Amino acid sequence: MFVGDSLNRNQWESMVCLVQSAVSPDKKYVTWEDQRVVFHAWEFNATVEFYWSPFLVESNSDNPKIHSIPTRIIDASAIAAHAENWRNADYLVFNTYIWWMNTLNMKLKRPGGQDWEDHDEVVRIEAYRKVLNTWAGWVNDNIDPARTSVFFMSMSPLHLSSSSLHSFWPF
Numbered sequence: 001m002f003v004g005d006s007l008n009r010n011q012w013e014s015m016v017c018l019v020q021s022a023v024s025p026d027k028k029y030v031t032w033e034d035q036r037v038v039f040h041a042w043e044f045n046a047t048v049e050f051y052w053s054p055f056l057v058e059s060n061s062d063n064p065k066i067h068s069i070p071t072r073i074i075d076a077s078a079i080a081a082h083a084e085n086w087r088n089a090d091y092l093v094f095n096t097y098i099w100w101m102n103t104l105n106m107k108l109k110r111p112g113g114q115d116w117e118d119h120d121e122v123v124r125i126e127a128y129r130k131v132l133n134t135w136a137g138w139v140n141d142n143i144d145p146a147r148t149s150v151f152f153m154s155m156s157p158l159h160l161s162s163s164s165l166h167s168f169w170p171f
Contacts, residue, residue, distance in 0.1 A: 001092055028040060
């Protein structure tokens with residue numbers, strides 16, 4: 001299972017492209033379930049999944065179809081609703097990075113806050129630290145390393161078209 005934002009969704013798509021060619025046409029299909037997209041390889045009793053969670057923890061940007069909102073707010077201590085979907089994976093590939101680069105400060109829901117309007121702005125690195133501590137605590141408490149392999153990516157390449165590459169690569 002790939003968990004994160006659109007950059008990890010791209011990784012999932014690449015993996016599905018590689019795997020699907022080995023599966024008989026009538027023994028594969030894709031399902032969409034809220035924040036999860038699942039490629040089923042029925043022939044091999046296997047799935048390759050993507051779970052949309054751009055900050056890993058809960059946020060007001062968790063809708064995979066309506067996430068480009070002007071004010072993103074993160075609940076740095078709330079992970080259970082997402083993490084419940086990750087429990088039975090053999091491999092977990094997490095990423096969160098690019099969404100942290102939009103502003104110098106991040107909006108965090110106050111502990112015990114009743115709604116998304118109840119938030120504070122904090123320096124980005126402090127928000128990132130809080131979120132990664134929540135995520136790492138969940139991994140430590142819930143993942144058996146003898147059963148599940150966990151990978152984490154932070155910095156990753158941007159979505160770039162071939163024409164925008166020319167500004168970086170003059171040849």
